Each structure stands twice: as C-alpha cells, then as structure tokens.
Amino acid sequence: MRLEVTEIRVERGGRRVLEGLSCVIEPGEVLIVTGPNGSGKSTLLRALAGLLPLAGGRIAVTGDADDARSVRELAHYVGHADGNKISLTAGENLAFWAAMLGVRAGRGGALPVAEAVGAFGLQAIAELPVAMLSAGQRRRIALARLLVAARPLWLLDEPMTALDAAAQARLLQHMLMHLDQGGIIVAATHAPLDMRNARHLALRH
Amino acid sequence: MGHALTALFRRELKIARRSGGGASTGVVFFLVLAAIFPFAVGPDLNLLARIGPAILWIATLLSMLLGLDRLFQADQEEGSLDLMLMSEAPLELIVLTKCAAHWLTTALPLVIVAPLFGLALAQDVPALGRVTLSLLAGTPALSLLGAVGAAVTVSLRRGGLLMAVLVLPLTIPVLIFGVSAAGAGAADPVPFAAPFAILCALTLAAVAGAPFAAAAALRYGGE
Numbered sequence: 001m002r003l004e005v006t007e008i009r010v011e012r013g014g015r016r017v018l019e020g021l022s023c024v025i026e027p028g029e030v031l032i033v034t035g036p037n038g039s040g041k042s043t044l045l046r047a048l049a050g051l052l053p054l055a056g057g058r059i060a061v062t063g064d065a066d067d068a069r070s071v072r073e074l075a076h077y078v079g080h081a082d083g084n085k086i087s088l089t090a091g092e093n094l095a096f097w098a099a100m101l102g103v104r105a106g107r108g109g110a111l112p113v114a115e116a117v118g119a120f121g122l123q124a125i126a127e128l129p130v131a132m133l134s135a136g137q138r139r140r141i142a143l144a145r146l147l148v149a150a151r152p153l154w155l156l157d158e159p160m161t162a163l164d165a166a167a168q169a170r171l172l173q174h175m176l177m178h179l180d181q182g183g184i185i186v187a188a189t190h191a192p193l194d195m196r197n198a199r200h201l202a203l204r205h
Numbered sequence: 206m207g208h209a210l211t212a213l214f215r216r217e218l219k220i221a222r223r224s225g226g227g228a229s230t231g232v233v234f235f236l237v238l239a240a241i242f243p244f245a246v247g248p249d250l251n252l253l254a255r256i257g258p259a260i261l262w263i264a265t266l267l268s269m270l271l272g273l274d275r276l277f278q279a280d281q282e283e284g285s286l287d288l289m290l291m292s293e294a295p296l297e298l299i300v301l302t303k304c305a306a307h308w309l310t311t312a313l314p315l316v317i318v319a320p321l322f323g324l325a326l327a328q329d330v331p332a333l334g335r336v337t338l339s340l341l342a343g344t345p346a347l348s349l350l351g352a353v354g355a356a357v358t359v360s361l362r363r364g365g366l367l368m369a370v371l372v373l374p375l376t377i378p379v380l381i382f383g384v385s386a387a388g389a390g391a392a393d394p395v396p397f398a399a400p401f402a403i404l405c406a407l408t409l410a411a412v413a414g415a416p417f418a419a420a421a422a423l424r425y426g427g428e
Binding site for chain 2 (some may be wrong): 088
C-alpha cells in the first residue's frame with residue numbers, strides 16, 4: 001500500500017491553508033511534518049484522515065487492488081483531543097474503539113485490548129475511569145488505540161506531547177514495528193523524531 | 206459493522222448509567238412540570254382532565270430537550286466524533302444507534318412514569334392508556350428530530366437554546382397528533398386509531414429521514 005497525495009489544496013473558513021502539496025509515501029516510510037504554529041500541520045493530517053474536505057487535488061491509496069476501503073477507513077488518527085470518554089475506564093474505551101475502528105473479520109493483526117494496555121504500560125490504571133487519569137496517561141490510552149485496531153496508515157498529531165521519556169521510547173518502538181510491517185506513518189511534530197526511513201516535509205506560512 | 210454499532214449502543218447505555226443523573230433528572234423535571242401546571246390552571250378538575258394529555262405531552266417534549274444538545278457535542282469535544290467518522294460503519298447508522306440509546310435512556314423512563322403523573326392530572330384509566338401509548342409511539346420521533354438539531358449545533362458552545370429554537374417548531378406535527386390520539390374520546394369524538402396511525406407514520410418518517418439530515422450536518426460541522 002502506498003499513499004499518494006497529489007496537488008491538494010485545503011481551505012478553512014475561506015482562507016487557504018495548504019496549496020499545491022504533493023508527496024508519495026511508500027510502505028515502511030514515515031513522513032515527518034514540521035513547521036511553525038499555524039503552518040497547517042494539523043490541517044494536513046485532518047485532510048489526510050478525510051475529516052476536512054479538499055478544495056482541490058486528491059489523496060489516494062494504491063497497491064492493494066481488492067481493498068475497496070477509502071483512506072479514512074485505512075487510517076488511524078491521533079489528534080489533540082484524545083477521544084476517550086471520561087466516565088469509562090481505559091479498558092472500556094479501548095474495547096469500544098477496537099470494535100468501532102476494527103476491520104471486518106479476516107483482516108487481523110490487531111492486539112487484544114489487554115495486550116495493547118500492556119504495550120503502553122497501562123495495566124495498573126486500566127480499570128480506572130479516565131476522569132481520574134493524568135494528561136500523559138490519557139495520551140497513552142489514545143496511542144494504545146493504534147494497536148487494538150489494525151490500520152496501515154497512522155496519522156499522529158504531536159504524538160509525543162505529555163508523554164514521559166519511557167512512554168516516548170515505547171511509542172517510538174511501536175512506530176518502528178509498524179513500519180517494519182509495511183505500515184505508513186505521517187507525524188506532525190516539533191520534537192525531533194529519531195527514525196530511519198524518514199522523509200521530511202517542512203510547512204511554511 | 207453490526208459489531209461496531211452494538212459496541213456503540215452498549216457504550217452509550219454505560220455512559221448514561223455512569224455519568225448519572227441523565228434519566229433521573231429528566232424524570233424529576235417531568236414531575237416538576239406536570240406538578241406546576243395544575244397550580245397555573247386552577248382548581249377546575251374537569252378542565253384539568255381535559256388538558257391533562259396535552260400537559261403530559263408538553264412536559265415530555267421539554268424533558269427530552271434537556272441535555273439533548275450534548276448528544277453529539279460531548280463526542281465532538283473529546284475527539285470521538287472524528288474517530289466515529291473514520292469507522293467503516295456509515296455515519297447514518299451511527300446516528301440512528303445513538304438516537305436509539307438516547308430514546309431508551311431518556312424517553313422510555315418518561316413514558317413509564319407518565320401514567321403515574323397522569324393520575325395527578327385527573328386522568329381516568331382509558332385516558333392513561335391512550336396517553337402512554339401515544340407517548341410510546343411519538344417519543345422516538347422527538348429523539349430523532351432532536352438529533353438533527355443537536356447535529357446542526359454541534360460546534361456551537363452554549364448551543365442548547367438555539368437547538369431548542371430549531372427543534373421545537375419541527376415537533377409541532379408530532380405534538381398535534383400525539384395529543385390528538387391521547388385526548389381522543391375525552392370531549393370531542395375523534396377516534397383513537399386515525400391520529401395514532403399518523404403519529405406512527407411521523408415516527409417512521411423521522412426514522413427514515415432524520416439520520417441522513419443529522420449525518421450530513423455532522424459531516425459539514427467537522428470542517
């Protein structure tokens with residue numbers, strides 16, 4: 001599977017945010033998007049996730065001919081909002097997203113909730129309501145979502161925010177594993193990400 | 206897909222139970238509304254018996270509007286609405302599932318207590334049966350119409366009042382035929398079956414149309 005972005009233009013509230021942006025990302029590659037605040041990093045990720053309409057150009061996934069899913073159904077999006085219900089526990093949130101974002105039977109590769117919880121060191125807090133957790137812990141639950149449903153394209157908006165050093169190392173390790181399995185990652189970040197196979201896209205105002 | 210919608214339905218019920226207050230606050234508000242009407246109307250028992258079904262319907266309508274603005278807004282604020290848009294399940298069915306859960310947690314308790322409060326409004330047993338049946342048939346339409354209003358105002362802070370202003374006019378047909386079925390036989394010789402059948406038709410039309418309208422509003426609101 002490869003991701004092809006061709007000459008996309010995105011407008012928000014009548015203002016042009018992105019224009020003439022093209023890139024091709026091959027399996028196993030990570031695209032690191034950098035740029036000052038307001039340069040359109042989050043807008044690019046939301047457009048890739050299919051959450052913003054394109055004013056021009058196209059975003060397509062090619063490679064797997066028998067896969068009719070659209071980009072939005074192939075992508076995981078971890079944005080600024082964590083997507084957790086605060087009255088539910090971490091485990092319940094993850095179980096819900098596993099069902100909601102998981103693929104039809106026969107396209108496996110997803111971890112059971114208990115293992116995904118372990119992968120981000122959440123065992124001790126899995127039974128607590130999210131309302132009681134810290135920002136970093138909530139962030140880790142949002143990231144564990146990447147593992148409970150198998151989707152080849154990860155769109156990560158500032159993934160390292162609020163994470164401690166150990167959690168950052170864990171995330172990096174899971175990102176590398178995802179790339180080894182032929183996945184694609186697009187990450188918007190201010191912090192430098194130490195990754196091989198990385199391509200860089202610097203956005204300007 | 207069915208798996209995803211089942212998970213969503215169970216999540217909604219769990220949240221309604223955990224965050225507490227949803228159903229019970231609605232019932233208490235319903236009781237307060239039904240209780241203050243007799244004070245305003247005065248001590249005329251015959252008048253109260255005649256307008257009782259209308260009071261129960263208005264009280265149900267207003268109680269259901271409570272908290273309806275949060276139907277999608279809570280999901281939007283915490284980011285889960287974005288993720289639901291990325292599910293393989295169609296957004297229309299997600300809306301319908303959320304409406305089903307909303308009806309079950311908000312409207313059904315009102316339908317259950319309505320005959321109880323109807324006693325306080327001097328309703329006799331056949332009238333209680335009619336009003337309960339008409340509420341049972343009509344409240345799903347209120348949930349669905351409310352979902353359209355909630356979807357349109359999803360990105361507005363303090364959008365609750367605007368939502369009520371948008372939704373209440375849409376509920377007029379439901380109210381007319383609901384009260385007409387509930388009050389049939391009281392004073393005027395309108396048969397029960399005709400308005401009740403139209404009420405059911407309105408609910409079915411809302412089931413068919415409202416999810417598409419709400420889903421379109423949510424997609425547009427995500428921009």
